[in-house]
Amino acid sequence: MFINFFFNLKSRGVPVSLHEWITLHYALTMNLNDSSLTSFYNIARAILVKNEIFFDRYDMAFLDTFGGIETTDEMLEQILAGLKKVKELHLSEEEKKQIEQLNLDEVLKNFEEQLKQGHYKNHVGGNKAIGTGGRSTQGAWGYNPAGIRIGQGESRHRSAVQIAEKRTFRNYSSDITLDTRQMRVALSHLRSLLPIGTGEKLDLKKTIDETCKNAGEIELVWQTKEKKSSKVMLMMDVGGSMTPFSELVERLFSAASSQISKFKHFYFHNCFYQDLWTDMERNQSIATMEMIKSEDSDYKVIIVGDAEMAPSELTWVNGAIDYWYHNDTPGVVWMQRIKEKFTDVIWVNPLPKRNWQYVHSIRMVRDIFPMFELTLDGLDEGVKFLMTGKCGLYNKK
Amino acid sequence: MNYFKGTEDYVISKDLRDNVNVSIALQRPLIVKGEPGTGKTLLAHSIAKGLGKKLIIWNIKSTTKAQEGLYLYDTVQRLNDARFGDNDISDIKQYIKMGKLGEAFASEEQLVLLIDEIDKADIEFPNDLLNEIDEMSFYIPETKETIKAKNRPIVIITSNSEKELPDPFLRRCIFHYIEFPEQELMEEIVHVHFPKIEKKLLREALKKFYWIREFDMLRKKPSTSELIDWLQALILGGISEKDVEKEIPFLGTLLKKKEDIDIVQKTGKTHYAYNTSMRTRDVY
Missing domain, CATH: 1.20.1160 (Paired amphipathic helix 2 (pah2 repeat))
Structure with missing residues (x-):
């Protein structure tokens, strides 16, 4: 069953x-x-x-x-705990006879009844729950008539x-949104992006060479092979609706950056245009075109943002949310350029997936980039996609 | 049959004790996971002590290979001996050096084997040990010998979940996740270390300790070992519970990062404000 x-x-x-x-x-x-x-x-x-x-x-x-x-777990535990406290029984012959007459079902039933009535909660000294003179089932069952405590040593179980x-x-649970406590775990999911470490191997040819030169004295030559690590680029939406997430995401990746040797990060607000900021306060910037030209195309790009904006911010010239910022190329074109430049790009969204379909701009961004939830599961899938080009949701080929 | 009841100097929850006994009875390795400082490594020491068995510790590093745990064939030594003719080099056996796992298998009596921080090693590491852990035996091709455990060792494996362990490996193990102890259990643990500590001081200190642990923004949360250090400092400093109530003395023993200390000190002044401001809020 x-x-x-x-x-x-x-x-x-x-x-x-x-x-x-x-x-x-x-x-x-x-x-x-x-x-x-x-x-x-x-x-x-x-x-x-x-x-x-x-x-x-x-x-x-x-x-x-x-x-x-x-x-009967709880009951059993209380009975056992109570029994442990029994040191010696003072039973008269008459009582012993009574015990033999009782059947177990009756005893249990009685006990359970009294348990329900809460007789055992504060029982010190004899009251009617634990019978005086050994008449009640409890008395007969071996509890000292003078009053034994049952269930008072509080059970933690x-x-x-x-x-x-x-x-x-x-x-x-892995499908809830990341909080700080889980960052460490999330980081471990990014480990597959990290270098695997060095391998040591005996260089046979050089060893023989060196040994010969050394007049037969053995000289071992080892060669170290460092496995290649990935290059990771993080582009992050800051400001506005992303503010609650920004520090979280920032710390997640700053921890990662200490372990990934080639790590770049840029910031944008809602959508990227001709400038990308290099600091969170958005004071210093570089030209997006420059970045696209100068960086290698084998960076694994992770874009973090809620992609929640007015569609005009994506599609219009001068559509940027910042009134004083003029962009002569619509954001969606910049997105296309990034996508064409880098082979592996994913978009990680801190909003729950169930909300994605109701936001027009998210649907538009999803048409360009594969989008993953910022949860352990989502991040895992995303990293898998970055590394292999396919995962449960998307397949590049 | 071996039945582990716990030892005096190690406070153990009932669940964990049950799981230890299940793993002994089923002869499967027990994987223990949990926050740092929850006593994962000490568990193996306690089991060895409680059952009166010898403990072998295999510390895993990022460069550890599975083969090292079984045996090492010291070819360089043999080569050297061949040149100087000190030993009989046809006897390969003397150049086979047992690793920790091999040692545990080859032993006459039953041992406790601790494989510490298995997640430090390469991802493939646990998979390389699958068969050896399953059958508790391995074959040495150099001497055409099979080492088989006469008494299957009690294997305890600890992991900090830095890497995910492979499924086939996990399938062969018993798993226990040590939660951070709650206040009651923590009191017991402290009593093991300081049997004579004042009750009021301990209450107050623990209240502060768990309050600090509530901070989500901490880079490193204080663990049991830090609490013990802190209490030691409080006792040695002759701090009374009233002082602990007012402020947190020796904060440096609890928190190891400057940023963390700043956060706690800042919010410590506005005692109840931390609840709303410091936690990450679910805005949607």
């Missing part, structure tokens, strides 16, 4: 393989979960899910499958379904 869980996980995009599913069953046959749903929740997650970004989806799948299930309901891992 709980194969549903497997399919539930699958349908939510958690990459679970049959291999792991079988491993889980090994664990269950060994009863590693102590027949408890809470432990099962934890263990199944450890075996099935290998990345914290899927924990949230796991929670949802778990809720779907086991949401309605009743567990919650039942599995409650844990899943809390969805603490929502923030780790």
Whole structure:
């Protein structure tokens, strides 16, 4: 019956393989979960899910499958905790006889009832929950009639379904927009753009040469081969609607720039025209035409912007949002020029993808550049596209 | 059967302890991921101590190759010996040096093997170890020998998620993500280090500590080890909880970047303002 869980996980995009599913069953046959749903929740997650970004989806799948299930986990824990505190039992012969007469179902039922009524919450000393004189089921079941505390040493553990309901891992999910906490992870997605490091190899010919010259004394010659790193160019929209994102994006890439040796960055506002700014305050600029002429065409270009503007800013002469700025060539032409110059260009948009189709200018920009969301998933796809020329959404060929 | 209960000097959550035991029972490596300073590496030490087993640590660097973990064939030494005739060079065995993984396999008793920071290495690194980790054996072509683990070692692997690990590798492992400890658990952890710390001081210090961690703009968030250092400084400096309430003494022990210290100091004055101004807001 709980194969549903497997399919539930699958349908939510958690990459679970049959291999792991079988491993889980090994664990269950060994009863590693102590027949408890809470432990099962934890263990199944450890075996099935290998990345914290899927924990949230796991929670949802778990809720779907086991949401309605009743567990005795919490109760059991409280009973056990209570039992631990029992040091010695003072039972009379009569009481012992009573114990033997009781059946377990009755005891449990009684216990559960009293648990619901909250008798255990603040129980110090004998009251009616824990019977005096050993008459009640609890007394008979071995709780010291003088008054044992049950469930007072607060339990930090919650039942599995409650844990899943809390969805603490929502923030780790990969399809939410990047916040600063995730920048490090996002950076790691850019790693495929970084140099892979040096390789060391024995230069056999030179070694023989040197050894001969050295009169037979062995002289090893190593050659280092540095693998090529990518050249990355970042063009970023600053000001206006991008202000909330600017610092975030800036820091993301400034961290990257320390590791990518050939890293260039430029700024623009809404759309680029004949000038590109080299600082965020937009004081210093270079001519776009100069940039296009002088830079190599094998730069991997990442443009970050919300592409949200009036269509006129793209299509009109003098359409720039800045009133005093006169552009004799429409922005869309500049975009085309950038696209023609560089082989690999992507546009990364911090706006959620579901909004893209409602904004005319975004649709226009998407016609020119492949556009990706500024999320971990989106960035991943984008980088993949930059490196290989194809990904799930776009294919250059 | 081995059952890990935890050790006195290492506070462990129930979930993690369960997962350690699952990994021991299923004989699969346990991958531990989490923020720096959440005690990933210490876990292996604690397991070794708790189970009374020897610990072998294999520290991974960016240049580490999978082969190094298995064995090294010291050809240069053999070449040297061939020229000076010190040793019997037909005996290749003496030039085979076991790596950390090989050492763990070849050992008579069961060991705990810690592969530290596996994500530091090349992306292909974990894939190169797939078969060895799966079957706990490898073949040395030079001596035509197969090294097979008599007792499968307990393997703990830590990762800082700098690189994604390949799926086939992950499929063979048990995974645990250590969350940053909540205040209650943190109190326990602190008590291990400072059994005699004043309760009020600790409360106040932790309040400040978690407040600082709330800042989204920090370049490096303070972790457990920094908290321990800070508390040490507070105790040695004889700071009372009232002082901690008013300001944050020895901020430099918690934050290591000047920008971070500036941010905290600036907002520290307007105590409650941080909530709206410092967080990145979702504007849409």
